[in-house]
Amino acid sequence: VCPTAALTEINHSDKVWEALNDPDKHVVVQTAPAIRVAIGELFGMEPGTIVTGKLVSALKRMGFDEVFDTDFGADLTIMEEASELIHRIESNKTLPILTSCCPAWVKFIEQQFPELLEIPSTCKSPHIMFGTIVKTYYAQKNNIDPDNIVVVSIMPCIAKKAEAKRPELTKDEHNNVDIVVTTRELGAMIKEAGIDFNSLPDEEYDKPLGETTGASVIFGTTGGVIEAAVRTAYEWITGEQLGNVEFEQLRGSDGLRKASVNIAGKEIKIGIASGLGNARELLEEIRDGKNEYHAIEIMACPGGCIGGGGQPYHHGNYEIVKKRQQALYQEDRNKKIRKSHENSEILKLYKEFLGKPYGEMAHELLHTHFEERERI
Ligand code: SF4
Incomplete structure (x- = not known):
């Protein structure tokens, strides 16, 4: 069960095997940042063991045509979100900006705070952006009919399954992401395929959509999305290179944190919440006009995606x-x-x-909108 108690897990591994066994399908897989530091636990490794190379190797042996990294989508998200942040700070409108890459949190604001739907960033989440780029740019470059491409996302998250089906997140009738499986489902599939995960060699993600940065890796933890956005916004606003890219004031594990970052003489106030109870506290402050933040990162799961509902159980x-x-x-x-x-x-x-980032084409392909939804 999802730790936010929002969803019960439905296994989609059969759909992945079906696609992999269909010779007419070009099957592309992407892995979220949080998978590489958790999936090793399903094979007896210590929590926090980094197994990026073995993860790629396992996916290649399972038969995926291309193995890519959702971190590329996270870097793309930052290009758009940092542009949006700067635009809103400069115009002093619709502040604070709220991160929007967590679908459980997005559904929460749609159902419980519909009067605040102007303030989340309109960016699609990283794996949805990635799926969009695969079905458009990648398909064109490689001369593949997007109808024959199947995009599979390996996610730490059960809510991403429902997110991938949201009608507003499709383009030209192609689903951007076709199948979502969780870390636990992938672990079971690797075992089912008879792959000895622990003895796999390290392999690298396919190029070009596999090139990624440290900023995108930290998307998997609470505070990471906003730190990645600040690294870019700082350099774009000041025109100066950051000496130290690590913003310690944005890090930590408490469910509700407040910090500020000085950018070109202006204090940018930042809130960070993980867990929906903490998110509610910040949203009530905004609704009541008591909140002076410029930007807020919200993740539904305590600790962010590393503690997601699709990850190995941490009990x-x-x-x-x-x-x-x-x-x-x-x-x-x-x-x-x-x-x-x-x-x-x-x-x-x-x-x-x-x-351009935040330009017309980027808006059309990489941004979305939010709607009031009924509480169930
Ligand atoms: Fe999914 Fe939890 Fe991450 Fe939100 S914080 S995207 S619900 S894993």
């Missing part, structure tokens, strides 16, 4: 979640490029296909 032991968090920060430090706007394949994607 309430948050030390496990903290070890996964530390592993993501280590993975960020291991990366040569740590800022989304320095991802060369992202820059090429804008040059060849999307035009």
